[in-house]
Amino acid sequence: xxxxxxxxxxxxxxxxxxxxxxxxxxxxxxxxxxxxxxxxxxxxxxxxxxxxxxxxxxxxxxxxxxxxxxxxxxxxxxxxxxxxxxxxxxxxxxxxxxxxxxxxxxxxxxxxxxxxxxxxxxxxxxxxxxxxxxxxxxxxxxxxxxxxxxxxxxxxxxxxxxxxxxxxxxxxxxxxxxxxxxxxxxxxxxxxxxxxxxxxxxxxxx
Amino acid sequence: xxxxxxxxxxxxxxxxxxxxxxxxxxxxxxxxxxxxxxxxxxxxxxxxxxxxxxxxxxxxxxxxxxxxxxxxxxxxxxxxxxxxxxxxxxxxxxxxxxxxxxxxxxxxxxxxxxxxxxxxxxxxxxxxxxxxxxxxxxxxxxxxxxxxxxxxxxxxxxxxxxxxxxxxxxxxxxxxxxxxxxxxxxxxxxxxxxxxxxxxxxxxxxxxxxxxxxxxxxxxxxxxxxxxxxxxxxxxxxxxxxxxxxxxxxxxxxxxxxxxxxxxxxxxxxxxxxxxxxxxxxxxxxxxxxxxxxxxxxxxxxxxxxxxxxxxxxxxxxxxxxxxxxxxxxxxxxxxxxxxxxxxxxxxxxxxxxxxxxxxxxxxxxxxxxxxxxxxxxxxxxxxxxxxxxxxxxxxxxxxxxxxxxxxxxxxxxxxxxxxxxxxxxxxxxxxxxxxxxxxxxxxxxxxxxxxxxxxxxxxxxxxxxxxxxxxxxxxxxxxxxxxxxxxxxxxxxxxxxxxxxxxxxxxxxxxxxxxxxxxxxxxxxxxxxxxxxxxxxxxxxxxxxxxxxxxxxxxxxxxxxxxxxxxxxxxxxxxxxxxxxxxxxxxxxxxxxxxxxxxxxxxxxxxxxxxxxxx
Numbered sequence: 001x002x003x004x005x006x007x008x009x010x011x012x013x014x015x016x017x018x019x020x021x022x023x024x025x026x027x028x029x030x031x032x033x034x035x036x037x038x039x040x041x042x043x044x045x046x047x048x049x050x051x052x053x054x055x056x057x058x059x060x061x062x063x064x065x066x067x068x069x070x071x072x073x074x075x076x077x078x079x080x081x082x083x084x085x086x087x088x089x090x091x092x093x094x095x096x097x098x099x100x101x102x103x104x105x106x107x108x109x110x111x112x113x114x115x116x117x118x119x120x121x122x123x124x125x126x127x128x129x130x131x132x133x134x135x136x137x138x139x140x141x142x143x144x145x146x147x148x149x150x151x152x153x154x155x156x157x158x159x160x161x162x163x164x165x166x167x168x169x170x171x172x173x174x175x176x177x178x179x180x181x182x183x184x185x186x187x188x189x190x191x192x193x194x195x196x197x198x199x200x201x202x203x204x205x206x
Numbered sequence: 207x208x209x210x211x212x213x214x215x216x217x218x219x220x221x222x223x224x225x226x227x228x229x230x231x232x233x234x235x236x237x238x239x240x241x242x243x244x245x246x247x248x249x250x251x252x253x254x255x256x257x258x259x260x261x262x263x264x265x266x267x268x269x270x271x272x273x274x275x276x277x278x279x280x281x282x283x284x285x286x287x288x289x290x291x292x293x294x295x296x297x298x299x300x301x302x303x304x305x306x307x308x309x310x311x312x313x314x315x316x317x318x319x320x321x322x323x324x325x326x327x328x329x330x331x332x333x334x335x336x337x338x339x340x341x342x343x344x345x346x347x348x349x350x351x352x353x354x355x356x357x358x359x360x361x362x363x364x365x366x367x368x369x370x371x372x373x374x375x376x377x378x379x380x381x382x383x384x385x386x387x388x389x390x391x392x393x394x395x396x397x398x399x400x401x402x403x404x405x406x407x408x409x410x411x412x413x414x415x416x417x418x419x420x421x422x423x424x425x426x427x428x429x430x431x432x433x434x435x436x437x438x439x440x441x442x443x444x445x446x447x448x449x450x451x452x453x454x455x456x457x458x459x460x461x462x463x464x465x466x467x468x469x470x471x472x473x474x475x476x477x478x479x480x481x482x483x484x485x486x487x488x489x490x491x492x493x494x495x496x497x498x499x500x501x502x503x504x505x506x507x508x509x510x511x512x513x514x515x516x517x518x519x520x521x522x523x524x525x526x527x528x529x530x531x532x533x534x535x536x537x538x539x540x541x542x543x544x545x546x547x548x549x550x551x552x553x554x555x556x557x558x559x560x561x562x563x564x565x566x567x568x569x570x571x572x573x574x575x576x577x578x579x580x581x582x583x584x585x586x587x588x589x590x591x592x593x594x595x596x597x598x599x600x601x602x603x604x605x606x607x608x609x610x611x612x613x614x615x616x617x618x619x620x621x622x623x624x625x626x627x628x629x630x631x632x633x634x635x636x637x638x639x640x641x642x643x644x645x646x647x648x649x650x651x652x653x654x655x656x657x658x659x660x661x662x663x664x665x666x667x668x669x670x671x672x673x674x675x676x677x678x679x680x681x682x683x684x685x686x687x688x689x690x691x692x693x694x695x696x697x698x699x700x701x702x703x704x705x706x707x708x709x710x711x712x713x714x715x716x717x718x719x720x721x722x723x724x725x726x727x728x729x730x731x732x733x734x735x736x737x738x739x740x741x742x743x744x745x746x747x748x749x750x751x752x753x754x755x756x757x758x759x760x761x762x763x764x765x766x767x768x769x770x771x772x773x774x775x776x777x778x779x780x781x782x783x784x785x786x787x788x789x790x791x792x793x794x795x796x797x798x799x800x801x802x803x804x805x806x807x808x809x810x811x812x813x814x815x816x817x818x819x820x821x822x
Contacts, residue, residue, distance in 0.1 A: 014608050016644055020615035023637065027622035058604065060687045083611075085604035085684065107611035110618040 006121045007051035010034045011041045011067065012083070013059040017106075021054060021083075021113070028114050038062040047076040050128055052101070052120035054113070057084035057091065065091070068098055077127060079120035083108060137201040143185050150206075151178040155191065156198045157205030167206075209340035214259045217418045221252035224429055231436070240295035244432060247287025248425050253280025255418035262344035262414045267331035270347045275325030277415075278315035278358075284421050285311045285365055291428065292372050296384060299372030307365045314357035327355055327407050337412050346412050355407060362400045366392050387431060391424040398423075461486075470566040474501070474549075476524065476559045492538040509535035509542060523551055524559045533569065544573040583789055588661045590786040591713045594720055595658060602655060604684035609648035616641045654681060657709055664710060666794075668703035668818045671711070671749050672741045678715040679739075682723075690732040691723045697741040702817040704749050706794050711815075714787045714798070718753040718811045721783070725757030725809070748796060748814040756808035760800060768800050791815070 008030045012018040015036050022034040031051075035041035038059055045053075053071075057064035064082055071078060079101040082092070092103045101123060102116035144152060154164040161179065165172040188194035198205075228245035232238050257277035264270035289304050319326040328349030336343040369392040377385035398420035405411035461484075463469070470487040474480070481499035483491065492507060493499055501520070508516050512534035523530035530549035535542050549564025595602065620637045623629050654677060672695075679686075679693060686693055719737065726735040736756050744750035760768060769788040791798040796815035803810055 014612075016612040016640065016647075017608055017615075020612040020619065020640065020644075023619040023633075024615040024622070027619040058684065058688050060692075063690075085607040085611075106607040107614040109614065110622075113615075 004049060005031055006124065007031050007033055007046075007049050008117055008121070009041060009045060009051065009053040009078070011038050011053065011059075012036065012056035013038075013061075014056070017056070024110055024113065025054070025117065028110070028117075030117065038067045042067065042070055045071070045076065045078070047074065047078070050121070050124050052079045052081060052117060052124055054081045054083060054117065057082050057095075065095060065098075068095065068100065072098065077124075079124050079127075081113070081116045081120050134200055137186075137197050140186050140197075141201055141203065144182060148178050148182050148185070151175060152182050152186070152194070152198065153203065153206040155179060155182065156195045156203070159206075208342050210262060210342050210344060211259065213340070214255050214418065217422050218252045218255040221248045221255065221418075221422060221425070224248040224425060225252065228429075228432070240291055241432065243287050243291040243294060244425070244428060245287075247284050247291060247421070250280040250283030250285075250287055251418060251421040251425060253277075254284065254421065256280075258415050258418055261347075262339070264334060264345045267334050267347065267349075270334055270345060271324050271328065271331040271349075274327055274331075274347070275319060278319045278326065281417070282311050282315045285361070288421075288424065289365060289368060292369060292388065295428075295432070296372055296376050296381075296388065298375035298379070299368050303364070303368045303371060307361060307368050310357065310361040310364055314354075314361050318354055318357065322352060322354070324352075326352055326358055328352055335412060337414065339414060344414050346406070346414055348409065351407065351409075358407075359400060359404050366395065366400065369395075384431060387427045391427050394423050395420050470545075472549075472564055472566065474562040474564075476561055490538065490540075491536065507537055509537055511535070520562075523549065523562070526551070526557075526559075530562065530564060533573075542570075543568055544570045583793070584661075584664060587710060587713065587786050587790060590783055591658060591709075591716075594713065594716050594783060595655070598682060598685055598716070598720065602651075602681065602684075604688075605651045605681065606648055609644040609651070612644040613641050613648070616644070651680075658712060658716075660709060664707045664793075666705050666707055669706055669708050669711070670701070670703055671751055671815070672697040672701060674708060674712050675715060675739055675741060675751065678712050678719060682716065682719050685720075686723055686737070689723050689727050689735065691726060691735040691737050693719075693737045693739065695739050695741070697739075698743065701741065701743065701749055704794075704815040705818045706815060707790075710790045711794070714790055714813060715751065715753075717783045717787050718813075721811070722753050722755035722757070722809075725755050729758045730756055730807075744814045746814065746816075748816045750812055750814035752810050752812045754803060754808060754810040756803075756806060759802040759807060759809045762802070765800055765802070769798065787813075 008025050010018060010022050010025065010032055011034075012021065013036055018034050018036050022032045025032045033044075035044070038055075039062060042062075055064045055067055062070075064080075064084075068080055071080075077099075080095075080099070081102045081104060082095050082100050083104050083106055084092070085106045092100075095103060101120040104112055104116060141149070150168060151164060154167060159167070161172050161175045165175045168175070182188075183194060186194055186197055188197055225245045225248035228241040228248065232242040232245060235241075254277060257273050257280060260273045261270055261277070264273060286308055289299075289307050293299055293301065293304050314326060322329070324330060328347065329352050331347045331349040333348050334345040335348055337346045338344075369388055373385045373389040373392065376382075376388065398416055402411070402413070403415055403417065406413055406415065470491065471484040473482040475482070479500045481501075481504055483493065483499065488495060488497075493503075497503075505513050505517055516532060516534050519530055519532045522528050530547070530551070533544065533546045536545045545566045546569045547564060547566040549562045551559045551562045554560050616637045620634050620641075623634050623637075658681075675695060675697065679695070719739075722737050723735070726737075734756065738752075738754040740750075740752045740754070742750060769784050788798050791813045794815050796813055798811070798813040800809055800811050802808070
């Protein structure tokens with residue numbers, strides 16, 4: 001697991017606003033990286049670093065939505081808190097659809113902003129944790145032989161050993177051995193646990 | 207009766223008739239001195255006729271000599287009359303020559319003639335000779351010439367010279383008919399009046415005198431001229447009468463028109479400083495009937511705010527600098543009235559202003575309508591301005607939000623700092639400095655907005671159009687960013703100021719910028735939306751502002767009516783924006799027009815305004 005402290009990125013083309021927002025976030029104890037140019041931010045952002053992005057919606061060269069798109073294209077799942085000067089419903093809907101965490105209207109109160117940032121950072125941490133867990137399960141799945149994978153798919157669909165054996169055209173004993181290996185390799189304590197792990201990794205029952 | 211008696215009697219009768227007629231004319235009109243002189247000359251001629259008959263009928267040389275001596279009296283009368291007549295009637299002939307003729311004749315015929323015992327012609331009448339005439343026998347004399355006898359013909363020759371001189375002058379003056387009459391008479395007289403008697407007196411010709419007929423001829427010709435004049439005078443009098451009637455008629459009509467249009471007709475006698483006003487209008491203007499109106503009194507009745515302007519206009523037109531044409535307020539018993547006045551200065555030969563004639567019309571109703579119209583126009587302009595600002599409300603909110611955001615976040619950051627265990631006071635100070643700066647920025651935005659939303663009087667003052675463009679872009683910046691429109695300003699350096707109302711001109715610019723960006727919004731790809739604003743001199747010397755977009759342009763058939771009221775392409779537009787723009791620009795003495803870009807997509811709106819100095 002990553003132990004690095006989260007970074008809050010702030011991007012706004014208006015230097016005075018950017019400075020004030022960054023100040024407030026720092027005063028609230030966050031580690032802040034401020035950019036007045038969205039292009040520079042995209043160059044410097046570290047996808048591996050946990051945290052979130054506080055992004056101004058209307059900027060002359062790259063708009064907030066375009067920055068969101070560019071991040072997505074790079075596979076960077078940094079949660080975004082949008083700040084906007086105008087309550088533009090279609091635009092906020094679009095931003096939310098693409099995964100914005102929050103959409104705040106300027107001038108923004110510190111409570112709203114800090115809560116949104118906290119939520120975003122937490123969701124980033126959770127997402128990162130989630131992604132790490134799935135990665136571990138996927139690693140275990142890769143350790144299974146093709147036969148064991150087949151057995152796994154049958155087991156999670158709730159079949160008995162006898163039914164699986166009949167389905168795969170082999171003996172009930174053999175299936176029992178495979179099943180024991182699957183449980184060991186997947187580090188599953190019970191069938192229910194195995195079903196949960198398979199589900200998280202997106203393995204579909206036979 | 208004998209033919210001789212009959213002939214001379216007829217001539218004498220004619221002379222008497224002419225004399226009586228002319229005398230009557232003179233008696234009726236004492237200024238007709240030509241008629242008096244004509245009467246004198248004809249009386250004289252009648253006298254000559256009588257003398258000639260007496261000479262022809264004389265039975266003794268003594269009697270003949272006596273009559274010959276006395277005939278000089280009527281001859282002198284005729285000469286004085288004729289010379290005077292020509293001088294006065296034709297206004298021709300040298301005066302000194304006229305006096306010479308008269309003096310010579312008087313000296314010869316009156317002084318010398320009566321000094322010598324037997325007169326000027328002969329020293330002795332030797333004998334009488336019978337000569338046949340018209341089948342009768344008449345007496346002619348045979349005598350010894352007086353050596354002073356040459357004075358008579360000399361005087362006559364001088365008279366002929368005077369007549370010739372007068373004839374030439376008359377001819378040159380262009381009055382050829384009279385010149386011919388006078389010239390012809392002179393020729394006739396030189397034959398009958400000078401040569402013929404000289405030959406008789408010298409004894410070269412045995413003949414009675416025919417002077418009566420010579421003079422009668424001249425007099426008849428001259429009388430003919432006089433009669434023509436009388437006829438012409440009558441015709442003229444007739445014309446005058448009818449033109450007087452015409453003048454009365456047209457004066458009546460003028461009065462009617464003047465009354466109907468409430469026109470005041472005035473004449474200012476500059477030398478006497480006296481105003482004459484058409485009588486009906488004196489009361490309207492608040493003057494008493496008998497009151498003398500001079501320039502000071504007139505100016506006193508002009509509204510104090512306009513007085514100096516009127517005085518200056520009067521002085522300028524007297525000095526010949528410009529026509530008198532002015533609109534001013536007049537304070538009359540009925541209240542304040544607006545008057546439009548025009549006048550023309552009349553000058554003497556030396557170019558001095560003698561009088562000024564003019565007319566003034568009451569334009570109070572028109573002025574009231576103008577003011578009403580202006581008010582409505584300003585209301586409409588304001589409405590349109592509010593509308594366009596409404597369209598920009600997003601942008602305006604953003605302009606205010608930016609500083610407010612910075613202020614709020616800064617203040618809350620400071621609160622956090624101060625709530626901490628060891629506040630960083632340096633940082634707090636920095637924050638407060640930023641808060642002050644941002645607050646000022648917000649105030650500036652509000653000031654600009656309030657200016658545009660103001661519904662006040664239109665104030666025309668010198669202003670820099672480039673600066674106005676920049677202000678408008680500050681207001682629209684966020685909106686343009688939001689719509690992905692990139693703006694380029696291309697302003698020439700050192701542009702002169704124009705005279706205009708800042709708010710109204712910014713309103714025009716706002717309309718053009720908003721229209722341009724809206725035209726591109728639906729039709730142009732986000733990265734290509736460009737708005738180019740150029741500010742520079744135009745061909746006519748004014749300042750021109752052009753706003754070029756790269757949208758779809760305007761269909762050619764609609765180019766002409768984009769400025770018409772209610773022309774709109776927007777689903778919710780009122781269609782007043784550009785119409786109001788045109789009204790504003792035209793009120794500034796400028797023009798506004800639209801065209802499609804010749805070599806690129808999109809349209810360009812231009813307006814140009816005269817520069818400050820040119821309007822003054």
